[in-house]
Amino acid sequence: MREKTYVEDVNRSIYDIKNEDKDSYKLEEGLTTKIVEQISSEKNDPEWMREFRLKSLEIYNKLQVPDWGPSIEGLNMDEIVTYVRPNTHMSAKWSEVPEEIKETFERLGIPKAERESLAGVGAQYDSELVYHNVREEVAAQGVIYTDLESALRGEYAEMIKEHFMKLVPPTDHKFAALHGAVWSGGSFVYVPPGVSVEIPLQSYFRLNAPGAGQFEHTLIIVDEGAYLHFIEGCSAPKYNVANLHAGCVELFVGKNAKLRYSTIENWSKNMYNLNTKRAKVEEGGTIEWVSGSFGSHVSYLYPMSVLNGKGARSEFTGITFAGKGQNLDTGTKVVHNAPETTSFVNTRSISKGGGISTFRSSVVVTKNAPKSKSAVSCQSLMLDSESRSDTIPAMDIRTQDADIGHEAKIGRISDEAVFYLMSRGIPEEDAKALIVSGFADNVSKELPLEYAVEMNNLIRLEMIGSIG
Amino acid sequence: MNQGLDIKINKLPSPTWNWLHMNETELKKIKLDKQGLMEEKVPAGIDKREERFSSFEDIKTGMGNGADILINSAGISPLSFSVKEGVKEAEPLKLDFSYEDGENAGNSVELYAGKDSEVTLIMDYKSSGEGLALVQTKIHAEENSLVRLIQVNRHSKDFICMNDIGVNLSDNAEIDIINLFLGGKETYAGCHTALNGKGSRLNTDIGYMTYENQKLDMNYVASHKGKKTKSVINASGVLKDNAFKLFRGTIDFLNGSSGSEGDEKEDVLLLSEGVVNQTIPLILCAEEDVQGNHGATIGRLDEDLMFYMESRGMSHQEIYELMANARIDAICNMIPDEDEKKRIQEYLGRGMEDE
Numbered sequence: 123m124r125e126k127t128y129v130e131d132v133n134r135s136i137y138d139i140k141n142e143d144k145d146s147y148k149l150e151e152g153l154t155t156k157i158v159e160q161i162s163s164e165k166n167d168p169e170w171m172r173e174f175r176l177k178s179l180e181i182y183n184k185l186q187v188p189d190w191g192p193s194i195e196g197l198n199m200d201e202i203v204t205y206v207r208p209n210t211h212m213s214a215k216w217s218e219v220p221e222e223i224k225e226t227f228e229r230l231g232i233p234k235a236e237r238e239s240l241a242g243v244g245a246q247y248d249s250e251l252v253y254h255n256v257r258e259e260v261a262a263q264g265v266i267y268t269d270l271e272s273a274l275r276g277e278y279a280e281m282i283k284e285h286f287m288k289l290v291p292p293t294d295h296k297f298a299a300l301h302g303a304v305w306s307g308g309s310f311v312y313v314p315p316g317v318s319v320e321i322p323l324q325s326y327f328r329l330n331a332p333g334a335g336q337f338e339h340t341l342i343i344v345d346e347g348a349y350l351h352f353i354e355g356c357s358a359p360k361y362n363v364a365n366l367h368a369g370c371v372e373l374f375v376g377k378n379a380k381l382r383y384s385t386i387e388n389w390s391k392n393m394y395n396l397n398t399k400r401a402k403v404e405e406g407g408t409i410e411w412v413s414g415s416f417g418s419h420v421s422y423l424y425p426m427s428v429l430n431g432k433g434a435r436s437e438f439t440g441i442t443f444a445g446k447g448q449n450l451d452t453g454t455k456v457v458h459n460a461p462e463t464t465s466f467v468n469t470r471s472i473s474k475g476g477g478i479s480t481f482r483s484s485v486v487v488t489k490n491a492p493k494s495k496s497a498v499s500c501q502s503l504m505l506d507s508e509s510r511s512d513t514i515p516a517m518d519i520r521t522q523d524a525d526i527g528h529e530a531k532i533g534r535i536s537d538e539a540v541f542y543l544m545s546r547g548i549p550e551e552d553a554k555a556l557i558v559s560g561f562a563d564n565v566s567k568e569l570p571l572e573y574a575v576e577m578n579n580l581i582r583l584e585m586i587g588s589i590g
Numbered sequence: 591m592n593q594g595l596d597i598k599i600n601k602l603p604s605p606t607w608n609w610l611h612m613n614e615t616e617l618k619k620i621k622l623d624k625q626g627l628m629e630e631k632v633p634a635g636i637d638k639r640e641e642r643f644s645s646f647e648d649i650k651t652g653m654g655n656g657a658d659i660l661i662n663s664a665g666i667s668p669l670s671f672s673v674k675e676g677v678k679e680a681e682p683l684k685l686d687f688s689y690e691d692g693e694n695a696g697n698s699v700e701l702y703a704g705k706d707s708e709v710t711l712i713m714d715y716k717s718s719g720e721g722l723a724l725v726q727t728k729i730h731a732e733e734n735s736l737v738r739l740i741q742v743n744r745h746s747k748d749f750i751c752m753n754d755i756g757v758n759l760s761d762n763a764e765i766d767i768i769n770l771f772l773g774g775k776e777t778y779a780g781c782h783t784a785l786n787g788k789g790s791r792l793n794t795d796i797g798y799m800t801y802e803n804q805k806l807d808m809n810y811v812a813s814h815k816g817k818k819t820k821s822v823i824n825a826s827g828v829l830k831d832n833a834f835k836l837f838r839g840t841i842d843f844l845n846g847s848s849g850s851e852g853d854e855k856e857d858v859l860l861l862s863e864g865v866v867n868q869t870i871p872l873i874l875c876a877e878e879d880v881q882g883n884h885g886a887t888i889g890r891l892d893e894d895l896m897f898y899m900e901s902r903g904m905s906h907q908e909i910y911e912l913m914a915n916a917r918i919d920a921i922c923n924m925i926p927d928e929d930e931k932k933r934i935q936e937y938l939g940r941g942m943e944d945e
Contacts, residue, residue: 189605189608190605190606190607190608190613482606482607484606484607484610489863502873502875504875504877504878504880505878506878507845507848507876507877507878507879509876509878510875510876511875512604512872512873512874512875513872513873513874513875513882513884514604514606514870514872515870515871516606516607516610516612516868516869516870517867517868517869517870517886517888518610518612518866518867518868519860519866519867519868519869519888519889520865520866520867521860521863522860522861522862522863522865522889522890523863523889523890524860524888524889524890525888525889525890526886526887526888526889527885527886527887527888528869528871528884528885528886528887528888529883529884529885529886530871530873530882530883530884530885531881531882531883532843532873532875532880532881532882532883533880533881533882534878534879534880
């Protein structure tokens with residue numbers, strides 16, 4: 123009998139370190155009008171936001187859970203705590219962050235990355251930001267990078283009101299409505315016209331409390347001709363109870379502006395990751411999504427690009443690694459709604475140990491989008507027959523003058539490729555390891571260096587005893 | 591009085607976002623009043639049976655049980671044919687379905703291909719005026735048998751056509767399916783092939799020319815259960831005016847189907863601004879040792895091709911017409927029956943090129 127090549131699960135040891143859940147203020151479990159009002163009061167919301175939350179709750183109660191994706195039966199909203207405030211306040215100095223929380227972020231490498239390669243960092247712990255800072259020279263360019271709640275009450279209040287949940291309305295789906303009702307934390311970025319932020323900003327979201335939900339909201343506006351690279355990271359230790367992440371990301375990319383949005387999602391395997399991300403791109407603008415999905419028990423994640431101006435462009439590069447106990451339903455959505463718009467989608471997925479990976483996409487080209495082009499390529503690798511890998515791409519084309527291409531491949535490690543490498547003197551075991559690494563590498567090279575290193579830590583592809 | 595049934599057909603094996611409206615098709619107040627008229631030409635090597643094959647009830651079809659409900663509600667009895675073991679019939683079994691104005695009729699056809707047999711079944715649909723016709727075809731192909739199924743939709747522009755296929759393949763059995771959709775106001779086509787036997791093979795070629803306000807809604811599923819099975823689904827067509835087309839194509843590798851391969855391709859030429867083209871090609875995979883590919887090309891003709899043709903003095907319109915006709919002709923030329931080819935050319939208003 124052939125001994126199978128063994129590919130190790132994602133190594134999660136540094137992410138699984140738990141801090142004792144103490145000294146924090148928590149609301150009771152469940153989702154009621156009273157809880158939503160408590161959150162609003164806790165946040166000192168302006169009146170319109172309080173009403174928005176309550177309206178969202180109404181919508182949440184009316185909408186059904188999705189009937190087309192992975193099961194979320196294990197998620198009981200009556201057992202989820204929607205707001206957990208750590209016993210600290212937001213600071214611009216790591217020295218003022220409580221030792222235990224600071225240590226967590228140190229282990230995750232956030233302060234080090236900030237010193238070496240980032241223009242600013244926001245760090246959220248449970249429901250609140252505990253650290254937010256931006257380099258002086260970046261702030262001097264007029265770049266705003268702050269927590270969303272401060273922005274809601276400050277100079278940019280009107281801008282927030284104008285954009286908040288306009289791209290992802292609470293009516294979009296049940297968990298967008300949930301987000302609208304209980305959102306807490308998250309970042310606001312504004313890059314003024316013509317400003318290029320040369321080094322990335324990063325927000326990191328850490329959920330420590332068991333049985334809790336995290337509902338951060340990220341709102342980014344990149345004005346005309348500006349450039350920004352924003353990095354988002356997230357992780358949580360594993361508990362025996364379900365945790366929930368229902369964040370929301372809204373990105374507004376102005377005329378001829380460019381935004382690169384990179385995410386490494388590494389939630390624990392008890393997490394239901396029901397996140398919503400959407401970008402609207404104006405004339406000549408570009409959105410680039412780089413997305414790595416490694417964690418979560420169940421994921422529904424499909425960053426969406428609405429190409430709303432002539433010549434707008436989107437690129438989506440994604441990798442998903444589904445191991446034991448994981449059902450990761452990931453992909454992307456693109457709407458071409460203006461002439462000469464372009465989209466490229468390039469994804470890889472790996473399934474092993476009974477993991478389920480689904481690539482799901484939609485490319486919609488409206489009547490308003492003549493001379494648009496789209497190319498979608500997705501490849502899936504099955505590492506055993508306990509696992510599952512599905513590809514569900516949809517195309518809806520409503521103009522004659524479009525050029526739409528799609529290709530997908532699914533399969534195992536190619537015997538021919540292994541044979542070729544072996545004929546060059548590489549042992550079979552190493553040859554297979556090389557092929558699997560190469561499969562993922564195609565996407566990881568799009569990640570910024572520090573994240574590519576993190577990804578290499580994440581996917582520890584250990585090959586043992588492999589007689590093909 | 592029978593007001594008709596609300597049924598759901600052409601269900602995607604794994605659903606996606608509901609807002610895309612691709613998961614299934616719902617038909618309201620559909621009814622069948624009678625069995626449709628049919629002329630048959632049965633060659634000597636094929637037996638016509640009085641009784642249906644009881645095991646055929648379990649054959650899954652592409653439209654799903656919505657079509658079964660309609661057939662059963664109208665009490666339509668199947669027409670059953672069989673080919674004995676080892677018989678290789680060179681002459682095709684020909685079934686010509688003809689529907690009159692105002693008819694809501696259905697037909698059910700069953701074909702059993704015995705071990706080591708070969709058979710060709712050609713089904714031609716035509717109609718006049720308005721109405722609805724549902725034809726359900728179920729096929730069981732035994733070990734090492736070869737079945738060719740050719741179905742041509744030449745319905746009138748106001749008729750609703752429903753064409754439903756279910757196939758079970760045993761070890762090393764092979765089926766070649768050619769579906770050509772030319773007519774009908776609305777055409778609903780479902781095809782489910784269960785590649786149950788080791789080494790069984792499916793080749794599907796679909797051609798369509800959907801013009802004016804025509805609607806074409808398809809669901810083709812290749813379900814790989816046996817080891818070393820192989821499926822190919824090729825769809826090629828043209829949309830013009832305000833035509834609507836939805837192509838669902840699924841390659842489903844079930845656990846245990848090791849060594850199997852599936853290929854799926856769609857090539858769509860869009861000729862007018864008012865067309866709507868929806869395509870959803872799925873690969874579902876629960877087996878490691880398989881290879882699945884799908885590709886789709888939608889939209890305009892390749893710029894290099896256009897340049898080449900234009901340099902030969904052809905106008906844009908002439909080039910597009912030529913390429914549209916070429917797609918249909920490519921499918922038409924696969925049909926192993928000159929009479930049927932001639933009918934198709936006549937329907938298209940061309941006449942035979944060599945006449």
